[in-house]
Every structure is written in C-alpha cells, then in structure tokens.
Amino acid sequence: MAKKKKTAKVKITPAKGRPMLSWVGKRPLRVIPAFPAQHVETYDPIRDLQADKPTDIWKDWPDAYPKGGLLFHGDNKEVLSHLLANGFRGKVDLIYIDPPFDSGADYVRRVELRGIKGTAKIDGEGYTLGEQIQYTDIWANDNYLQFMYERILLLRELLAEQATVWLHCDYHKSHYLKCLCDEVFSPIGFVEEVVWKRSAPRGNVIKGLSVAHDSILVYSKGSDPTWHPPFLKYSQEYKARFTQADPDGRLYTTDNLISPNPDRPNLDYVWKGVRKVWRVTKEKMRELERKGRLVHTSGGVARYKRYLDELEGQPLTTLWDDIPPINSQAAERVNYPTQKPERLIERMVVTASDPGDTVLDCFVGCGTTAAVAQKLGRYWIACDINRGAIQTTAKRLQNIITEQAESTRQGRLKGIQSGNNVAPGTAQYAFTVWRVNDYNLNIQHIEAVNLACEYIGIDQTRSDVFFDGTLGKKLVKIIPFNHPLTPLDLEELKKELDARPDEDRDITLICLGMELAAQSWIEDWNRHRKGGAPNHIDVIELCTDPKYAGFIKHDPATAKISIKRAKGKIKVEIKNFISPTIVKRLDMEHSLFKAKVTDWRSMVDCVMIDTAYDGNVFNVVLSDVPEKKTDLVSGNYDLSFPDSKSTVAVKIIDMLGEEVLVTKEV
Numbered sequence: 001m002a003k004k005k006k007t008a009k010v011k012i013t014p015a016k017g018r019p020m021l022s023w024v025g026k027r028p029l030r031v032i033p034a035f036p037a038q039h040v041e042t043y044d045p046i047r048d049l050q051a052d053k054p055t056d057i058w059k060d061w062p063d064a065y066p067k068g069g070l071l072f073h074g075d076n077k078e079v080l081s082h083l084l085a086n087g088f089r090g091k092v093d094l095i096y097i098d099p100p101f102d103s104g105a106d107y108v109r110r111v112e113l114r115g116i117k118g119t120a121k122i123d124g125e126g127y128t129l130g131e132q133i134q135y136t137d138i139w140a141n142d143n144y145l146q147f148m149y150e151r152i153l154l155l156r157e158l159l160a161e162q163a164t165v166w167l168h169c170d171y172h173k174s175h176y177l178k179c180l181c182d183e184v185f186s187p188i189g190f191v192e193e194v195v196w197k198r199s200a201p202r203g204n205v206i207k208g209l210s211v212a213h214d215s216i217l218v219y220s221k222g223s224d225p226t227w228h229p230p231f232l233k234y235s236q237e238y239k240a241r242f243t244q245a246d247p248d249g250r251l252y253t254t255d256n257l258i259s260p261n262p263d264r265p266n267l268d269y270v271w272k273g274v275r276k277v278w279r280v281t282k283e284k285m286r287e288l289e290r291k292g293r294l295v296h297t298s299g300g301v302a303r304y305k306r307y308l309d310e311l312e313g314q315p316l317t318t319l320w321d322d323i324p325p326i327n328s329q330a331a332e333r334v335n336y337p338t339q340k341p342e343r344l345i346e347r348m349v350v351t352a353s354d355p356g357d358t359v360l361d362c363f364v365g366c367g368t369t370a371a372v373a374q375k376l377g378r379y380w381i382a383c384d385i386n387r388g389a390i391q392t393t394a395k396r397l398q399n400i401i402t403e404q405a406e407s408t409r410q411g412r413l414k415g416i417q418s419g420n421n422v423a424p425g426t427a428q429y430a431f432t433v434w435r436v437n438d439y440n441l442n443i444q445h446i447e448a449v450n451l452a453c454e455y456i457g458i459d460q461t462r463s464d465v466f467f468d469g470t471l472g473k474k475l476v477k478i479i480p481f482n483h484p485l486t487p488l489d490l491e492e493l494k495k496e497l498d499a500r501p502d503e504d505r506d507i508t509l510i511c512l513g514m515e516l517a518a519q520s521w522i523e524d525w526n527r528h529r530k531g532g533a534p535n536h537i538d539v540i541e542l543c544t545d546p547k548y549a550g551f552i553k554h555d556p557a558t559a560k561i562s563i564k565r566a567k568g569k570i571k572v573e574i575k576n577f578i579s580p581t582i583v584k585r586l587d588m589e590h591s592l593f594k595a596k597v598t599d600w601r602s603m604v605d606c607v608m609i610d611t612a613y614d615g616n617v618f619n620v621v622l623s624d625v626p627e628k629k630t631d632l633v634s635g636n637y638d639l640s641f642p643d644s645k646s647t648v649a650v651k652i653i654d655m656l657g658e659e660v661l662v663t664k665e666v
C-alpha cells in the first residue's frame with residue numbers, strides 16, 4: 001500500500017538486445033529501492049458520477065491507488081520504481097515520453113502576475129520577473145545516456161504485452177536513443193520511426209539547415225501490439241473530384257471497371273451490349289447493379305460509383321506533416337515552454353490503445369498526455385519533477401474533468417473527433433496527486449543557492465561556473481533542491497575535477513537528501529583518497545542535518561484568511577497574501593513595480609478549498625482557477641458545510657508556484 005512508509009526493492013530484468021551502446025559509467029539497473037508515495041491532493045468533484053461506473057472496469061487497478069488519474073511529483077526514476085512495487089508491473093498499455101533533448105538550453109516558462117502586464121528584466125539575473133526556469137536541459141553526454149537507459153529499463157517493466165512506448169526526441173540524441181531501445185526491447189521490438197514536421201523552424205541557422213522535424217521512436221514489448229491503423233482525411237484537391245450527385249445530394253465520382261489486363265478470359269463478357277474484359281465477374285456486376293453502384297456512359301460503358309461519404313481516408317505514413325506546433329494563439333496553450341499539441345498525442349493514443357487502457361507519461365510537462373487520455377476515455381498516470389509542471393497539469397485536468405462531468409450530467413458528452421475515431425465516454429472523473437520521496441521542491445535554484453550560502457556561511461564565488469562558493473578551505477557545490485543527490489551529480493563533479501588536475505581542495509556538497517547509490521559512490525571515492533589524495537567529498541544533507549534544519553523553513557509565503565460559519569454556509573475570505581519571494585524580486589525593480597502590486601490577488605494563481613480536511617490529503621471541493629491571465633481569483637467564497645465540526649483548509653498557489661495552506665476548525 002502506498003501509505004506504508006517503508007522502502008521496498010524492485011527487480012529489473014537485464015537488457016539482452018544487441019547491439020549495445022557503451023559509455024563512460026554505464027551501469028545496469030538490477031535492483032533499485034522503491035520509496036513510498038505521499039498522497040497530497042484529491043480532485044474528485046463529482047463523486048456521484050464516479051459511483052455510476054461499473055466496478056469491474058477497475059478490476060485491474062492496483063488496490064494501492066484510488067480509482068482515477070494519478071499525478072506524481074518527483075523524479076521519474078523513483079516514481080517508476082514506486083509504481084512497479086505497487087502493482088503496476090505489466091499493466092500499462094501505452095507510454096509516451098518527451099524527455100529533455102540534451103539541447104543545451106534552459107527552458108524558461110513565462111509567468112506573469114495576474115491582472116497586470118508584469119514581466120521586466122531584473123538586473124543581474126538573466127530572467128524576467130515572471131519567468132521561472134522549468135528545467136535545465138544541459139547534460140554531459142554520458143550522464144544523459146545513463147539517465148535515459150535507466151528510465152527506459154524501468155518503463156519496459158511497466159508495459160503490458162500488447163503495449164507500445166513512443167519516445168519523442170530529436171537529432172541531438174535520436175541515434176543514441178534508438179540504440180538504447182534496441183538494447184532494451186531488442187531490434188524486433190522496433191515498430192516505427194515517426195517523423196513529426198514541426199513547421200516552425202528551430203534554432204539558429206548559422207550552419208547547415210533549419211531543423212523542422214522531431215523523431216518519435218515506437219517500440220513494442222510483445223510481438224502483437226495494439227494497432228489501429230489510422231487514416232487521414234482526403235485533401236480538398238482529392239475531394240474536388242466528387243462532382244456528381246444522387247438526387248438526395250450524395251456526392252460521388254466514378255471509377256473505371258475495364259480491366260487493364262486483357263488476358264482474363266473469365267472476365268471477358270458482354271454487359272449491356274458492350275463487350276470488354278472487365279475488372280469483376282458478371283455475377284459481381286449484377287450485384288453492383290442491384291445495389292445501385294453502376295452508372296453507364298453515353299457509349300453504354302459501365303462505371304463504378306464511389307461515394308465521398310464512404311471513404312476511410314488516406315492511410316497514415318510515418319511522415320506526420322499535418323500537425324502544427326502550439327502557436328501563441330492556440331486555445332490549448334498553457335505557456336509551458338515545450339508543450340506539445342494535443343492532436344499529436346491524440347494520434348498515438350487512438351492508434352495504439354483502446355478506451356479503458358492505461359496511458360503513462362513520466363515527463364508530462366504541462367500535462368498534454370494526461371489531458372488527451374482523459375478526453376479519450378483512457379486511464380492515465382503522469383509524473384514530473386517540476387512543481388510548476390505538476391500545478392499546471394493539475395489545473396488543466398481539473399478544468400477538463402469539470403467540463404466533462406458537466407457535459408455528462410447534461411447527457412451530451414461529445415468527445416473529441418479524431419480522424420475516424422470518435423472518443424468514447426470518460427473513464428474517470430477524478431485524480432489524485434502524490435509525492436514520492438518527499439523532497440522539498442518549493443525553492444527556485446537561484447534563490448536556494450543564495451539562501452544556502454547565507455545560512456551556512458558559504459562565501460559565494462560568482463565567477464566559477466561549476467562550484468557555488470567556498471566554506472573554509474573547501475569548495476562547495478549546491479545540488480538543485482528539486483532532486484536528491486544522485487550518482488549522476490557525482491559523475492558530473494568527477495568530470496569537472498578531471499578537468500582541473502591542479503585542484504587540491506576538498507569538496508562539500510550541499511543537498512536536501514541523497515540516494516543510497518550516491519552514498520556508496522562517495523564512500524568508494526573517499527576510500528581511494530585515504531593515502532592523502534585530494535578532493536575528499538563530504539555532504540551536508542539539509543533535510544536531516546540537525547544543525548541546518550531551520551534552513552528549509554526560511555521565508556514562507558503567508559496568507560491572512562477568515563474562515564467562519566454564517567447563515568448556513570462556510571464563509572472564506574482571503575484578506576491578504578504575501579509571497580516574500582515575489583516581493584523580493586519586485587523590490588529589486590522598485591521603480592517599475594512598486595506601484596503596480598496594489599492587489600494581493602495579482603500574485604495568486606489559484607485557490608483551492610477542502611471543507612473536511614483530514615490533515616493529510618487535500619480534497620478539492622472548490623477550485624478558483626481564473627482561465628484568463630487578466631482575471632483575478634475572487635478571494636470570497638461561500639460553501640456548504642458538513643453537519644458536524646470540521647477542518648476547513650484553504651490552499652493558495654502563487655504565480656511562482658509556492659503554496660500556502662491555512663486550516664481552521666469550524
């Protein structure tokens with residue numbers, strides 16, 4: 001059960017395919033720890049509709065999880081091993097992943113304050129006020145390969161026999177990733193390489209050609225994957241050929257019925273006074289006439305009537321050039337830097353899964369895969385390491401589910417029309433949010449570095465691109481707080497030290513926590529330094545080190561909220577909200593912003609309320625998520641209340657993704 005706080009171990013089948021790619025530090029993944037998950041939020045607004053669903057459709061769903069979408073916040077290596085340890089081994093029917101591409105870029109998401117136009121440069125910090133680095137995509141080649149190898153191995157364990165995995169990549173790594181997949185799935189698991197033409201060219205074109213496509217590698221676990229060959233609609237040009245019409249207006253064109261091969265004696269006969277070698281037998285010709293499928297030219301030659309409305313369409317090829325990328329005007333745009341179009345993922349989902357199947361994306365970004373799966377009646381599991389990604393996904397799914405449930409109530413669920421595929425009803429009207437290996441992921445990296453330096457007394461060195469400062473005689477590196485210290489971080493450190501052969505100082509690493517594998521890596525490293533070799537490593541783990549425990553609680557956002565019972569309702573009034581982080585940034589650009597933030601609501605992205613909070617899992621009863629950026633949250637809410645005393649919890653998420661939770665028993 002996911003609630004049990006114990007660490008299980010998950011076994012991973014070794015990869016046996018050939019050829020095998022080799023890189024520095026390649027390690028198999030035989031057994032890895034599976035950490036418990038912490039259930040942090042539930043969105044289940046329409047319990048009655050959920051209850052209407054037959055229970056047998058959930059029969060394959062592991063008992064450890066509530067019935068509904070699962071959104072995990074954490075490093076996908078840990079989330080995938082958690083899923084394996086909790087009943088999802090062999091249960092996932094389709095996986096789409098769109099991992100970092102090793103593109104050497106920092107992906108930045110633009111976040112504006114609500115209600116006002118609020119992005120301006122802040123001196124000395126490369127990013128505008130409202131921008132947040134969503135994730136860093138800068139890797140050393142070998143680290144990237146090990147990172148992807150481990151994830152692909154774990155994903156294979158989750159796949160059902162008839163399942164496929166769709167791996168989105170580009171020219172930076174597609175050749176390596178194909179080798180990795182050949183090794184993990186064996187070359188016979190290869191199904192397709194789809195080329196998606198993203199019409200907007202990318203990157204600068206100082207050298208070579210402008211890149212206009214991505215690759216999507218498709219692999220299957222078993223030999224007979226679910227596959228519904230998709231068709232494309234015929235082009236306007238093709239349709240223009242249907243110029244004739246039946247009296248009821250049904251459009252058709254005619255096809256030749258004369259065989260191109262004269263050497264077919266059994267098809268050589270007279271039809272309506274005309275002797276020809278026909279394409280069909282006389283018997284078939286009579287049947288076509290009976291069914292009204294023949295027309296005769298002025299010379300009496302029979303032709304076949306082909307109706308426009310009967311066409312299935314053009315079979316899809318591996319070149320997908322009909323789906324544009326998300327542009328600035330797209331209705332589905334949620335301002336996530338690498339957001340993919342829903343139509344792209346829709347095509348994969350209808351091709352390689354059935355309604356009621358389980359779809360997984362462990363690099364979900366702003367939730368496109370979950371959104372598509374939800375709309376197409378599939379169950380979904382999603383994961384991202386980035387807090388902003390989780391919040392954006394949660395918000396997106398809340399809106400979709402609310403709309404679907406409303407339509408279902410009114411008996412008019414239309415579903416998405418996709419090619420010839422009409423979406424079935426919804427599989428679920430709820431989802432839960434989980435956190436695995438509970439790291440405090442709240443703090444932005446630049447800020448975390450500043451705070452850690454101030455708190456621990458590190459002398460910051462801004463000129464060093466790798467190390468963050470010095471502590472006494474030691475060099476200090478601060479590991480981003482959105483993940484535990486892993487062997488990958490250590491390999492990066494090793495590489496850096498290899499490039500500085502004269503560096504004789506010892507190293508202190510600062511992190512929130514660390515993986516077991518990182519601990520043994522460091523023990524090994526230090527053992528080899530016993531004879532007086534330099535660069536001994538020690539680690540300060542902020543989560544567990546009593547000396548630094550106060551650090552994590554630094555400067556939280558605060559809210560002043562009145563919660564009371566009045567006139568048969570619970571009345572919630574948010575009187576004020578202050579995010580020190582946002583204010584600090586505004587202070588840096590005083591003249592421009594001081595006068596503008598007159599309303600606390602411009603700092604708030606959304607508000608959620610649970611009227612019966614159990615102190616553990618947040619059940620969203622009301623969510624105030626303004627759709628447009630120019631709109632503000634209301635701040636005043638009337639809710640019906642449970643008969644007995646209960647704890648009301650109000651969660652506020654600000655425009656930089658920080659959360660404040662205020663509770664009161666009323």
Ligand SMILES: C[S@@+](CC[C@H](N)C(=O)[O-])C[C@H]1O[C@@H](n2cnc3c(N)ncnc32)[C@H](O)[C@@H]1O
Nearest residue numbers: 075076098338339340363365366368384385386
């Ligand atoms: C290219 S984006 C995915 C975009 C997504 N397809 C969409 O339409 O929004 C890659 C995502 O992977 C996430 N990511 C990177 N490393 C991760 C890890 N170790 N575990 C989980 N998510 C990770 C990033 O935070 C980012 O949101």
